[in-house]
Amino acid sequence: MSQLPVVVVGAGPQGLAAAAHLTERGLDTIVLEKGERAGAAIAEWGHVRLFSAWPELTDTAARRILEQTGWSAPAAGYPTGAEWVRDYLTPLADALGDRIRYGTTVTGIARQGRDKVVDAGRKSQPFVVHTHDSDGGEGRMLARAVIDASGTWTLPNPAGADGFPAIGEAAASDHISYRIPDDVAELAGAHVVVVGAGHSATHAVLRLNELARRAPGTRVTWLLRRGSVSNVFGGGTGDGLPERAALGTRARKVIESGVVDVVTGFRVDAVDRLSGLLTIRAEDGREVTGVAQVFALTGFRPDTEILREVRIDLDATLEAVAGIAADIDPNIHSCGSVAATGARQLAQPEQGLFIVGAKSYGRAPTFLALTGYEQVRSVVAHLAGDHEAAARNELTLPDTGVCGGAGDFDESASGCCAAPAVLQIGSRTLGASAASALTLESR
Template sequence: MSGLPVVVVGAGPQGLAAAAHLTERGIASVVVERGSSAGAAVAEWGHVRLFSAWPELMDAAARRLLEASGWAAPDRGYPTGAEWVRDYLAPLADALGERVRYGTTVTGIARRGRDKVVDGGRRSQPFVVHTQDRHGRDGRILARAVIDASGTWNQPNPAGADGFPAVGEAAASGRISYRIPDDVSSCAGRHVAVVGAGHSATHAVLRLSELARRDPSMRITWLLRRGSTTNLFGGGERDELAERAVLGSRARKVIEAGVVEVVTGFRVAEFRREGAGLVIVSEAGREIAGVDRVVALTGFRPDLGILRELRIDVDPSLDAVAGIAAEIDPNIHSCGSVSATGARQLRHPEDGFFIVGAKSYGRAPTFLALTGFEQVRSVVAHLAGDHEGAQRTELVLPDTGVCGGASAFDSPQGGCCAPALIPLGSRPVTAG
């Protein structure tokens, strides 16, 4: 199989970085991307400003490849998604040239002539990456190894708290968005409910609150599944990513100013039409009435369907790579940051196959680009036979400053140890 390329699925930040490392080591690669350009998923949230600075958003091998062509790296500031694509991802894809194939959707990955059941001769057979182009034509690419960097962007979680769409969620889909809003002008004078507690939900609340400050007739309700606001605002001054800390402090201010109403312990069970609006019903029977729009930002999940004929090892709770699950599980990991992960932690029973990037985290939150760059550096070193390089850790991730895991899901006091921040107010705000 030495004459076959390594196939990389996805031309996002980690996929392109993987191709840069492979190129630097003289290993042939093919990057397949379902979109029409590099960073297609990032472009869809191009209006959002990242809380990582430019130096934390560029892979080392990618920089070396680009700088050889005269490209100058942005050295300061916090780009938007669109700027990240324009000033880094698109030039990187151009530098990789014909290695990147656009408009190519991966429909499945397997071993040649072997389904998941067959043991005999499995390791001696190349991978087969099944594809479909934009015209619906099927194809196959043989590969010596596969790096799945396809991300989770196309698989948003539903608003329903049990992991399935809530009753009436599909019927109300015209009023529900699963993306951070860009132009919020149509929300003027409306009642908007935001579901979720992560950074995306915080971004959405802040964007909507800018309009609400100018329009007193607008109402924003922030629905949290947790019983507490303790960790809603992040780690404050303990967060080693300054802009991530600012995000939380801004959210605290708009809530304390009364621009946003926070409802805790609210797990969505049903969307019901009532007059011109929606009623959102919780599992406990509480109701939020008169809702015009819903922004559901409850995280993402990986598409594991394309891997069904491979022998992979994923965590049953997170759908994350099993080797890193205990480190990133929000039920048990709570205090501070997580360790960098490499080829050893990302390995599967299917030798030569790796999941990297946001998809490696499954449903776990708080994936950083830095994590993905270290993953692909280690994985490519492993594929190149540089086992010392694969084992070496070249990254220390910034601390979140947050303490408190999902084990305290129902507790108004928060997490496993002393709260990182004093909860908003003397007790959680709840719906009547």
């Protein structure tokens, strides 16, 4: 099997970085990308500015390959998704050349001649990667190893609080988006709802807040499942990524201003349509009415359908790779407290198969590009037989300033460590963590 390539699924940041490391180590590789360009998923949110700076968004092997073409790494600044694709991913894909095959959708991964049940001779058989091309043609490709870097972009979580779409959510799909909005001008004067408490939801709220300030009559309602707004503010001055901290600062200002109506403990149960507008109903019977548009930004989950005929070990709770689940569980950890994840932690029962990138995190949030680059560096070193390099930890994650996870789902105080206290802003009462965040300086 040593004559066969390593197949990488996905030409996003981690997939291309894996290809760069494989190329440097002299291992044949083929990258299969269902889109028509590198970073196709990122291009869909190209209008969003990242809170990681350029130095944290490029991989070491990729930089070395690019520098041979005369490319210079951007030294500073915070690119948008579109700029990340244009100034890094596209040049990298060009440098990797025909190793990347676009318009190719992976439909399944298996062992040649062995379904999931068969033990006999399993390890000696190559992987067979089943594909469809953009014209619908079927194909198969043999591989010595497979690195699944296909991400989670295609499976956003629903607005429904129990993990399934709320009653009526599918029927109202023309009024519900699961992506961060770009141009929101057409929503001027309308009532818009954002569901979610992560960075994507914060981005959407801030964009809609600007619209509400420009267009009188525009209403923005922010629905949080948790009983407190404290997690929205993040770690403040303790955050190692200043732009991530700035999101929390701006969110705090939005809440202070009263332009956005924040509703906590709201777990969406049903969506009703009446005369072209929606009513969002919570499990406890509360309702938000007259809604023209909903942005459900509640995270993503991995699509494991292509892996159904190989033996994988995923955590029952997070659907993350089992070897890293305990270290990324959002009930326990913040992003900055997560340990490095390399080949040993990412290894699957199916020898030679690795799940990396956002998909390795399953439903866990706070994945950073830095983490993915370290993953693929270690995995490729392992595949090349360099076990010392595979075991080495070259990752230092920026701290979040949050000293715990979000396990206290119904508690008003979580996030940053602080003595129990409350802070009154108008009619809203914030927990101690929020009170701490409010000491931040303006952006």
